[in-house]
Amino acid sequence: MSGSHQVKVVIVDRHALFAECFGAVLELRHYRFEALPVLTGPGHAERMVQRILAARPDVVVINADLGPRCHAPTIVEALARAGVPVVAVTESPDEALWGECLAHGARTAVPKTDPLTALVSAVRRAVNGEPLLPHAERARLISRYRRQEAATRQGRERLGTLTPTEGEVLRHLMAGHTVREIATRRFVSEATVRAQVKSILAKLDLSSQIAAVAVAHVGNWEPEALPLAG
Structure with missing residues (x-):
């Protein structure tokens, strides 16, 4: 990343307070940020992807759970395919949700219980192309998601x-x-x-x-x- 380029972070979160607070922390570290509201309704995921890409982010920080009307992993996958580094944040202790985001292309998943400095560090490392998770831990979380996904699919079939x-x-x-x-x-x-x-x-x-x-x-x-x- 060129020294003259000010890194832009797009934040997608249901909670405006978190987005604004994290944005303020980023600005103190000389990042630019833009917080985008979560869209709902027909074609919401596709429209969210279009709005995020239109903002021209260097990295995206997205809540792993945007609610039942906006599937965050679908957005993560589209962004990853477009070559945008994605850091997922989660307020859920469910490791299967973390693994789902990783399986769809997120660079890492950061719990909201972690200090903001940990999230800033994840953003910096994602922008610089540095590894964010040990391979074994990434594989463990994705495996946790795959097992739950298989159990859910089996449950649907039995229903x-x-x-x-x-x-x-x-x-x-x-x-x-x-x-x-x-x-x-x-x-x-x-x-x-x-x-x-x-x-x-x-x-x-x-x-x-x-x-x-x-x-x-x-x-x-x-x-x-x-x-x-x-």
């Missing part, structure tokens, strides 16, 4: 084997209804509901209702609207 009736029972469980409440709402016996729950658990290869609900949530299984209780 697809549920009958319409079992799907309705699972939707009730996701809504927090007990077996007795489900039986009352569906005008069947509690024994019938228990048998249906047992079948759901068998098909999902799980041992508890809580685990079944968790698989449905992790797999982004969309429950249909349930009828109001009479």
Whole structure:
């Protein structure tokens, strides 16, 4: 990087306070910065990539979780393909999310619990093309993501084997209804509901209702609207 060139950092984060505070820290170290708001709606990821590239960044700092309507790893992948170094920041302790960003091309993932100096150091090293993560650690985090991705995919496939009736029972469980409440709402016996729950658990290869609900949530299984209780 030429000495006459002032490095520009584009920050993409849901939290304006973090973006502005980190930007102020960067300016004290003679970097330029631009904070971009997170876009939502149709084509949000593509539009975010276009806006980021239009800002002509030397490096991008992006929150690994931009919310359900804006998939950060998709943006990271497009930026990496365009040759832009990306540093992911995360407030989540979920290492699989860190690994997902790395698998899509991020140079490193920095927890927001780390000092700001650690993030500044990551930006500097990314701009200079220096390694940011030991190879073994990078491989470990990506492997963690791959394993979770495979488990989620398997969970979705198993959810697809549920009958319409079992799907309705699972939707009730996701809504927090007990077996007795489900039986009352569906005008069947509690024994019938228990048998249906047992079948759901068998098909999902799980041992508890809580685990079944968790698989449905992790797999982004969309429950249909349930009828109001009479």
